[in-house]
Amino acid sequence: MSATIGHILYDDTCGFCRSWIPRLGPLVRSRGIEVTPLQSPRVKERLTVPMLDLLTDIHLMFENGQTIRGPEVYRYIMRRVWWLVPFYVLSTLPVLRNVFDWGYRKFADNRYRISKACKLPGA
Template identity: 30%
Template sequence: MGIYPLTILYDESCPLCKLEIDNLRARNQAGQLRFIDVSAPDYDASLCPVAKADLMRIIHAIRADGQLLHGMEVFRLAYDAVGLGWITAASGWPLLKPVFDWLYPHIANNRNRLSWVLSGPLFRLAARRALRRSQACKDDACERKDYKDAS
């Protein structure tokens, strides 16, 4: 067993988190990612040994081999799984990795505040991206397109 499928434990009650997961979910064509909303009332706490409060604080994931991950490593693996590893590549470089790993918890701790500040621009970006994708689909048959311009 290896990394995938990677089960991502995330907080859907956070607009910024939801937008990010929706983006990953839409790109998860190979089924390498699974998603569990830990904010859901029916979340099963037996799925992960980490306290729900900690899962709500920062993103976590469980690799196929059972290894538990959190923070930027989750994003690096998730983006790699959907073919967008180039977006997070710099966050894994030896000189930059400690900076990104230090920065992520600070962003996560302020994500609800950031959601309100960023929600307008991010919503418009997501809407434009969805429109471009829908225009590439005809009669429920989608043509494979390069969406780099929509990223």
């Protein structure tokens, strides 16, 4: 097991996020990344950003204090998993980068509706 280098912070009140993101756990833990709900006490005491700002995106908070958010979190993970590298490369190409970012934003903005439609209960 790798030393912890960061935490993926996700919205635990979102049904989709609540069911999908923890499934990434084994994949990212082997790369030193833990999966933590944004609503956990540890996150609240460590971050000074208002909760409403945090809830707009998934975040990756590194132990050194640096954070990345949104589609960059997925790119970070894809770049470190050998079988996801082709998707990482595609997501960085000029036109496809915009498509990937747009798709992420649309999904993130509608995740509660998607969760409800898929009958995925949130917290």
